[in-house]
Amino acid sequence: MKKSLPLPKGFSAAGISAGIKKKKKDMALIVSDVSAETAAVFTTNQIKASPVKWDLKVVEHDGARAIVMNSGNANACNGEQGMADAEAMAALAAGKLGIPPLDVFVCSTGTIGKPLPMDKIAGGIELLFDAVSPDGGMDAAEAMMTTDLVSKTVTVEIDLDGKPVRITGLAKGSGMIEPNMATMLAFILTDAAIEKHTLQCALRVAADMSFNRITVDGDRSTNDTVICLANGQAGNELITQSSKHWKLFFQTLEKVMFDLAMMIVKDGEGATRVITVKVTGAASGGEAEEAARAVANSMLNKTAWAGKRPNWGRIMDAIGYSYAQVQENKVDIDYDDVPAVRKGMAAGTPEEELVAAVSKEAFTININLNLGGGSSVVYTCNFTEDYVRINVE
Amino acid sequence: MKKSLPLPKGFSAAGISAGIKKKKKDMALIVSDVSAETAAVFTTNQIKASPVKWDLKVVEHDGARAIVMNSGNANACNGEQGMADAEAMAALAAGKLGIPPLDVFVCSTGTIGKPLPMDKIAGGIELLFDAVSPDGGMDAAEAMMTTDLVSKTVTVEIDLDGKPVRITGLAKGSGMIEPNMATMLAFILTDAAIEKHTLQCALRVAADMSFNRITVDGDRSTNDTVICLANGQAGNELITQSSKHWKLFFQTLEKVMFDLAMMIVKDGEGATRVITVKVTGAASGGEAEEAARAVANSMLNKTAWAGKRPNWGRIMDAIGYSYAQVQENKVDIDYDDVPAVRKGMAAGTPEEELVAAVSKEAFTININLNLGGGSSVVYTCNFTEDYVRINVE
Numbered sequence: 126m127k128k129s130l131p132l133p134k135g136f137s138a139a140g141i142s143a144g145i146k147k148k149k150k151d152m153a154l155i156v157s158d159v160s161a162e163t164a165a166v167f168t169t170n171q172i173k174a175s176p177v178k179w180d181l182k183v184v185e186h187d188g189a190r191a192i193v194m195n196s197g198n199a200n201a202c203n204g205e206q207g208m209a210d211a212e213a214m215a216a217l218a219a220g221k222l223g224i225p226p227l228d229v230f231v232c233s234t235g236t237i238g239k240p241l242p243m244d245k246i247a248g249g250i251e252l253l254f255d256a257v258s259p260d261g262g263m264d265a266a267e268a269m270m271t272t273d274l275v276s277k278t279v280t281v282e283i284d285l286d287g288k289p290v291r292i293t294g295l296a297k298g299s300g301m302i303e304p305n306m307a308t309m310l311a312f313i314l315t316d317a318a319i320e321k322h323t324l325q326c327a328l329r330v331a332a333d334m335s336f337n338r339i340t341v342d343g344d345r346s347t348n349d350t351v352i353c354l355a356n357g358q359a360g361n362e363l364i365t366q367s368s369k370h371w372k373l374f375f376q377t378l379e380k381v382m383f384d385l386a387m388m389i390v391k392d393g394e395g396a397t398r399v400i401t402v403k404v405t406g407a408a409s410g411g412e413a414e415e416a417a418r419a420v421a422n423s424m425l426n427k428t429a430w431a432g433k434r435p436n437w438g439r440i441m442d443a444i445g446y447s448y449a450q451v452q453e454n455k456v457d458i459d460y461d462d463v464p465a466v467r468k469g470m471a472a473g474t475p476e477e478e479l480v481a482a483v484s485k486e487a488f489t490i491n492i493n494l495n496l497g498g499g500s501s502v503v504y505t506c507n508f509t510e511d512y513v514r515i516n517v518e
Numbered sequence: 519m520k521k522s523l524p525l526p527k528g529f530s531a532a533g534i535s536a537g538i539k540k541k542k543k544d545m546a547l548i549v550s551d552v553s554a555e556t557a558a559v560f561t562t563n564q565i566k567a568s569p570v571k572w573d574l575k576v577v578e579h580d581g582a583r584a585i586v587m588n589s590g591n592a593n594a595c596n597g598e599q600g601m602a603d604a605e606a607m608a609a610l611a612a613g614k615l616g617i618p619p620l621d622v623f624v625c626s627t628g629t630i631g632k633p634l635p636m637d638k639i640a641g642g643i644e645l646l647f648d649a650v651s652p653d654g655g656m657d658a659a660e661a662m663m664t665t666d667l668v669s670k671t672v673t674v675e676i677d678l679d680g681k682p683v684r685i686t687g688l689a690k691g692s693g694m695i696e697p698n699m700a701t702m703l704a705f706i707l708t709d710a711a712i713e714k715h716t717l718q719c720a721l722r723v724a725a726d727m728s729f730n731r732i733t734v735d736g737d738r739s740t741n742d743t744v745i746c747l748a749n750g751q752a753g754n755e756l757i758t759q760s761s762k763h764w765k766l767f768f769q770t771l772e773k774v775m776f777d778l779a780m781m782i783v784k785d786g787e788g789a790t791r792v793i794t795v796k797v798t799g800a801a802s803g804g805e806a807e808e809a810a811r812a813v814a815n816s817m818l819n820k821t822a823w824a825g826k827r828p829n830w831g832r833i834m835d836a837i838g839y840s841y842a843q844v845q846e847n848k849v850d851i852d853y854d855d856v857p858a859v860r861k862g863m864a865a866g867t868p869e870e871e872l873v874a875a876v877s878k879e880a881f882t883i884n885i886n887l888n889l890g891g892g893s894s895v896v897y898t899c900n901f902t903e904d905y906v907r908i909n910v911e
Binding site: 171347450469 | 562563564565566592594595596597629630631632740817830831832834835837838839843844845846847859861862863864
């Protein structure tokens with residue numbers, strides 16, 4: 126039996142095959158029964174895909190009702206035609222709902238620099254509105270997939286003074302993944318009633334603590350987008366940053382986004398294991414992050430982890446060329462709680478214990494620079510020949 | 519018959535197996551009959567191997583006679599014992615020559631964090647002095663190899679007012695290669711008579727135009743070293759920065775180092791082709807370099823090139839997330855002279871022509887940001903499954 130995805134109250138969804146990709150679902154639709162508060166974060170890449178530019182306008186104006194997305198084509202680097210196509214895609218969906226185009230978010234993911242096949246998009250939108258239902262969540266998640274091996278969804282329910290509130294997340298992404306977003310799309314739906322600026326603040330902070338902590342290959346794409354719709358259908362008391370339910374809502378939102386982020390890094394192209402890189406004792410938080418990223422993005426480290434080899438010298442090397450200040454004779458490194466390096470030198474732990482530590486399904490590399498109070502954490506994956514196979518093809 | 523390497527006048531060399539690696543040559547020696555002027559450039563990594571720290575002292579004092587090196591062990595992250603071992607290695611070689619230890623450069627390359635096997639090093643130094651001869655250049659180049667598939671040597675001879683002057687280079691390196699050096703060692707020998715500061719200036723500028731232009735995997739190692747010895751045995755008039763032969767000497771030095779750098783990038787771990795990334799029209803030279811590096815180090819680009827796919831979208835993506843200022847609708851990209859992108863969009867060249875352009879043994883990606891006068895060039899290689907195989911093992 127097919128897994129189902131419980132959507133928050135007042136949301137419906139669909140995922141169908143519009144023929145953009147061969148034989149696979151390639152378009153998704155999410156609709157709220159009523160206008161929802163919106164928040165969104167986008168790629169920091171200077172080259173932004175047309176749908177990202179469109180969505181920047183949508184999120185600036187009040188409320189939205191729908192998200193329409195396609196995979197197989199990124200609608201990036203298509204100039205004025207790309208912008209016209211993104212707007213037309215929104216207008217087609219808006220027409221079906223009888224709302225203004227600016228009430229519809231548009232997302233595209235796939236190949237860069239090919240015109241969007243608007244005939245297929247138009248046909249797909251017809252099919253989506255035929256199929257849309259409260260049970261369509263899993264179909265939508267499937268249609269979001271590109272090189273993903275699994276669809277990625279999370280639903281959590283919380284109780285706010287007797288009112289059940291649900292937060293549901295759908296995401297895609299596996300290559301071009303790096304802190305500050307990637308070819309990554311995530312839609313967060315909730316029936317919570319929440320004030321717009323509170324929602325925006327929550328989404329931005331939660332994104333920094335989830336999607337912006339993961340890295341697969343250090344590439345940031347042109348299309349990364351996280352959109353949140355909050356339609357208020359749960360009937361809870363309006364959440365603001367000073368209300369008592371703010372904390373629980375934020376923590377739940379963060380959990381949903383963190384879980385989605387971990388699903389993405391676990392499904393990294395060719396990856397088999399998740400590795401957590403924690404840096405403490407840096408001169409500043411920013412330097413801790415630079416050091417953690419250098420380690421997490423080093424091909425020499427990622428291939429060593431694929432081979433289940435401790436190879437802490439490659440970690441020393443990476444922090445040494447990072448922008449973080451490092452004093453060789455102060456550095457301590459542990460794999461989980463197994464000492465690998467003390468004061469910049471081998472800690473003396475027998476090789477077989479180090480090998481065992483890095484052979485686990487998941488493990489944490491704890492790096493203490495012993496210089497100050499800055500700390501940071503980044504989640505990454507190992508790097509196998511399969512990544513090359515996937516990206517050569 | 520074995521290829522021979524003509525050394526400059528007054529130099530001899532040897533390469534032998536000391537048992538640090540299994541059955542392969544793993545130690546090399548280069549000796550000048552007389553004290554030579556010295557110049558050197560080292561890794562910018564904050565974590566420097568012990569031999570690098572030793573060599574910094576050698577190059578600061580006047581003159582040197584020898585270089586002794588081992589592969590199979592980097593003598594990095596070994597603390598005080600590492601420094602003592604590097605100095606002992608210099609002292610052992612110096613003892614054989616009856617000179618002070620500070621007249622001997624020491625280089626090590628290989629695994630980080632394992633103590634140098636000093637018994638094998640001592641035995642190896644005995645064997646090296648038994649073997650050293652003017653014909654030993656190729657043996658020395660072989661002993662420098664780690665994951666290199668081929669040894670890397672260049673010899674060029676120039677005529678300075680009737681005096682033949684020779685510049686000979688020996689290098690190793692294939693992984694951990696990125697502008698600003700890598701697990702890369704290069705020894706440049708010349709019988710030219712040249713003033714010390716002139717030599718230092720020439721070496722630094724030539725390194726910026728050769729070894730610092732290549733990138734294999736974006737990693738910079740703890741041991742990168744380029745050492746130049748100039749023993750004056752050619753009998754030419756002393757070269758200074760104001761002398762008439764300065765320009766020819768510098769150009770020849772640069773050619774030797776550039777040829778060695780190209781050999782290294784061509785022998786990049788798992789690589790099969792050399793790709794030149796040229797950026798023009800950047801807001802500054804530094805920004806041009808940032809953009810070129812982002813493209814050259816992007817795994818998505820390197821795997822696309824391995825698959826002989828144009829995939830210019832991945833180039834747009836990489837310049838977009840680089841630190842260089844980019845305006846999407848001004849970017850032009852050509853593969854050699856085949857237009858791929860005009861004003862940020864597909865140039866309209868048929869796909870098969872683009873595929874043909876990136877299928878060549880070597881090709882240049884010309885990126886014009888059309889913003890200013892900054893330009894830069896970086897040389898890189900494609901990325902295949904073999905890199906992963908090599909580094910997993």
